Amino acid sequence: MPTVPERRSNTFIRSLPKAELHLHLEGSIEPATLLELRQRHGMDGATLEDVERLYNYSDFTGFLTAFKDVTGHLRSPEDYELITYRLMQRLRSENVLHAEVFVSVGVCLWRKQNFPAIFEGLERGRQRGEKDFGTSLLWTFDAVRQFGAEKADKVLDLAIQFSDRNVVAFGIGGDERQGPPELFKDVYARAAGHGLHLTAHAGESAGPESIWGALNLKAERIGHGLTAGQDPELMEELARRQVPIDICVTSNLKTGCCPDLAQHPVRRYFDEGLMLTLATDDPAMFRTSLVDEYRLVQETFGFSDEHVRELARNSFEASFLTAEKKVEFLNLFDAAAPRV
Ligand SMILES: [Zn+2]
Numbered sequence: 001m002p003t004v005p006e007r008r009s010n011t012f013i014r015s016l017p018k019a020e021l022h023l024h025l026e027g028s029i030e031p032a033t034l035l036e037l038r039q040r041h042g043m044d045g046a047t048l049e050d051v052e053r054l055y056n057y058s059d060f061t062g063f064l065t066a067f068k069d070v071t072g073h074l075r076s077p078e079d080y081e082l083i084t085y086r087l088m089q090r091l092r093s094e095n096v097l098h099a100e101v102f103v104s105v106g107v108c109l110w111r112k113q114n115f116p117a118i119f120e121g122l123e124r125g126r127q128r129g130e131k132d133f134g135t136s137l138l139w140t141f142d143a144v145r146q147f148g149a150e151k152a153d154k155v156l157d158l159a160i161q162f163s164d165r166n167v168v169a170f171g172i173g174g175d176e177r178q179g180p181p182e183l184f185k186d187v188y189a190r191a192a193g194h195g196l197h198l199t200a201h202a203g204e205s206a207g208p209e210s211i212w213g214a215l216n217l218k219a220e221r222i223g224h225g226l227t228a229g230q231d232p233e234l235m236e237e238l239a240r241r242q243v244p245i246d247i248c249v250t251s252n253l254k255t256g257c258c259p260d261l262a263q264h265p266v267r268r269y270f271d272e273g274l275m276l277t278l279a280t281d282d283p284a285m286f287r288t289s290l291v292d293e294y295r296l297v298q299e300t301f302g303f304s305d306e307h308v309r310e311l312a313r314n315s316f317e318a319s320f321l322t323a324e325k326k327v328e329f330l331n332l333f334d335a336a337a338p339r340v
Helices: 006-015 031-040 048-053 060-071 077-093 105-110 115-133 149-161 181-193 208-216 232-241 249-254 266-271 290-301 305-317 323-336
Strands: 018-024 096-103 136-144 167-173 197-202 221-224 245-247 276-278
Touching: 006 290, 006 305, 018 276, 018 290, 018 305, 031 048, 031 077, 077 096, 077 115, 096 167, 096 323, 105 115, 105 136, 105 149, 115 136, 115 149, 136 149, 149 167, 149 181, 167 181, 181 197, 181 208, 197 208, 208 221, 208 232, 245 266, 249 290, 266 276, 266 290, 276 290, 276 305, 290 305, 305 323
Parallel strands: 018 096, 096 136, 136 167, 167 197, 197 221, 221 245, 245 276
Antiparallel strands: none
16 A cells, blocks of 8 residues: 555655665675676576576575575685675665675585685675775674584684674574574674674574574674564563664565565564664565665555655664764765655
8 A cells, every 4th residue: 555656755765875784695696697607607508597496485494595505606706706796786776875794604614615715805896896886885794503603603703804804793694493592602702802793683583582592692783583573571672772673574575484564563663663774685585675675664564754764864873884984874864865
């Protein structure tokens, strides 16, 4: 039930300066780019149709497998450079001025890739993207929780090693049921000791106890938080502390973590005063974009232009930018999007 004509809504949303805080690099590879990578590695005979089939899945476990298969095409530092550059180009086209991007370092290590060489590719892509599109990008190193705490420690070692080169945060993702937050207490404490910001996927495929667990790890942002609404005390805590929640509506529907759009808690969370930002999670795998996510909440849940503006402003507030940079972006935001 659209409350504003679609074209106007689209223009307003597109022109709003935005940041995206929950975005996986490997989930942003468009099928056309994946095809290019296949050809680069001499895997001939594949058509766009074949490649697109890799993006199909029917549930959360199937999604994790598809994600792994797509990631399997990434081999050289140049591959990582290309996908970073393409992502930044795409962000620019949606007026996303800043992004905090997860790299599945846990998967790279599992594949026994030379991560320091890959990181050089990532940074080359980031620098070229910043120069050509003016997009700001910071890295979050993501460990695979079902691989356990020891493997997460190795990911953290690398995050610490590169923390003076735009790696600002450490996080855990993957299957919450196979890797509860409590396992990672020491890893998170060590990350904090090295000045890294902390984030965690929580309450995506597990209950509110997983979100409590993430808060106990001192996670500063919660990825998804879909099941927080089941626990009134947790809702109060999240609202009181204004812990930012990365809301990824399309992702939750496509993975089946949220059975249908009408049941998504985004509007309830907003009305109960939680600090929310919108994100795509894995835009290519979910066939979405940040503009689509804003439009979806506006059209489905009756968010007004002022609400949408608040969500966009939150995305800069909740970022891991330095205080100085944050003020710079917020001033720019206020000038470009005065209160309606
Ligand atoms: Zn995610």
